[in-house]
Amino acid sequence: MAQVSASPAAPAALSSHRLRRVRSRVPVWHLLWLLVAAIFFLLPIYSVVQFSLEGTLPGQGVFHWYETVFDDPMFRSTFWLSIQISLETVAVSLLLMVPTVFWIHLRLPRLRPVMDLITILPFVVPPIVLIVGLAPMLRKFSWLIVRPEVLALIYVVFALPFLYRALDAGLRAIDLRTLVEAAESLGSSIPGTLLRVILPNLRAAIIGGSLLTVAISMGEFTVASLLGFFTFPVYTYEIATSTAYEGVALSFISFIFVWAAMLALYLLGSGGRGAAGVAITD
């Protein structure tokens, strides 16, 4: 009888014991620092959410400003336009960068420092300067400058450092030369090897780079505004200047979208075959 009554209490005792052990292992100031960081990052988000739920008139729902945003046809059209531009940016960036970085790693490793330097430039040159420099050239292609696809071409440059670094890290993580040579010795051509062997092993890097590219494209305001395209960030700005509550609700919606996209891509990347497993020694 005593045994029966004692057994449900045992796990609780064990977990509290474990908790005490964890607490004793983690210094208090670590937890404090974590708390400060959490407040730093979460407080603005909390403020945004709280603000977006205020300012409603009697009879309007708590989520009035969100309903207003979703009911606005401009929201849907600008959001869709930005998504299209983001996807185009990702597609162009990957088509351009994956073979380039692959080839540099495989055959031209001496060019890596040059690439490092080139890909830093978009960090150094502000978007406003870039667009002032690009505008005269773009005007020569009048058919292009009126199409929103031109933004994708410009965003490729903005996304270059992020995508390059993601791919560079991904390629450094695998024994590229051996894998390529192994595939070649088995009769595979270089494009075939890239497609069948290298790309599947770069999935996490490609997804990570693509995610950053989407984030940049979805949030870019300066160039889109200067070139006169009504993208989602431009729309958000206009709404925010006219109705603060609606603008803040819109900001939060874009937060949620980026987080959802990140989560989806993370899940896609971490589900790689062969990525998990037990390493066995002889």
Add this chain to the structure above:
Amino acid sequence: MSTVELRDLRRTFGSVVALDNLDLDIRSGEFVSMLGPSGCGKTTALRIVAGFEWPDSGAVIVDGQDVLGQPANKRNMGMVFQSYSLFPNMTAQQNVEFGLRVRKQSHERRAKRASELLDLVGLASAMSRYPRQLSGGQQQRVALARSLAIEPKVLLLDEPLSALDAKVRVQLREEVRRIQLELGITTLYVTHDQEEALSISDRVAVMSAGRVEQLGTPAQIYSGPRTAFVANFVGTMNKLEGVVMSSEDRVVSCGPIKVIVPDPTFIHAVGENVELYIRPEDVAIELLPVGGSPAPGYFEGRVTSLTFLGPVTRVGLRTDIGALLADVSSAVALNLAADAPVAVQLNASSLRSLDASPESQSAPVS
């Protein structure tokens, strides 16, 4: 089964000569190892055969046809690499099937072949495992199966066992040899491990400075090194410095000891300084009683070190002709101690005089 001929291969990297007019013939179905220290050019030669490197000059002839004009993916040569080269995104079976998929073979045929080969390397039960779920030895087995799946003309192995621990290495090298004999595939094997090369090869090409120093069966290489480099690189050698006393009778004086060189090609002028070589197992020792003197044919020495090697113990000796090493049965060595006086005898029939740069170096070896 194919023949491979390397003709006058020369490859330089800047001022470094990796291959210096290398010549080597590999017969059909033969297992030849290229053995040498780091930087001797053995891997460069193998990579040229595989099509991953190109020589400055020379030819690689497979079945009478120069293949240097063909890219690596058209040469049909199976290769196993030093580092683990399995495709991480594919299972063991998919790795083995890869070459057959490239050749657009049917799913059934691919699966059957993969199953046969994984069975051959003893990994039939690991078909669905990813490389990370395999040990190093298992990964190299799969790599071997993968390279054999395409039925290559030649099997190339670039130090495939060097990343494995000693026990697995011995086990796997025996398997490599068993499979090679079973399939009768012409094989070129690169290693810096002399024991590995001597134990599994039909012939061994000892390489130095981009050239084949000596090509021969493992027994020929070990028992009859033709150069000082081969003698020193393969096994352990004692080097004796001497002066020729009689050219006709091939008598050499090594300090107070006079020895007769058995090699009839030993032609040196009287008074010339020569180097003689003898292996530790050809040096016999006997414990001298206190105050005793060596019997005729022996000379005195003192034990300086004892290194237990299992069945034999390597004894370091200080003698009048310099420091020597002798291998004695470990049971006998139990009676020896540091500084113990011993009588030393050289097996005269095993004494060799070796040139540093024999004429044979420039001639094609086959």
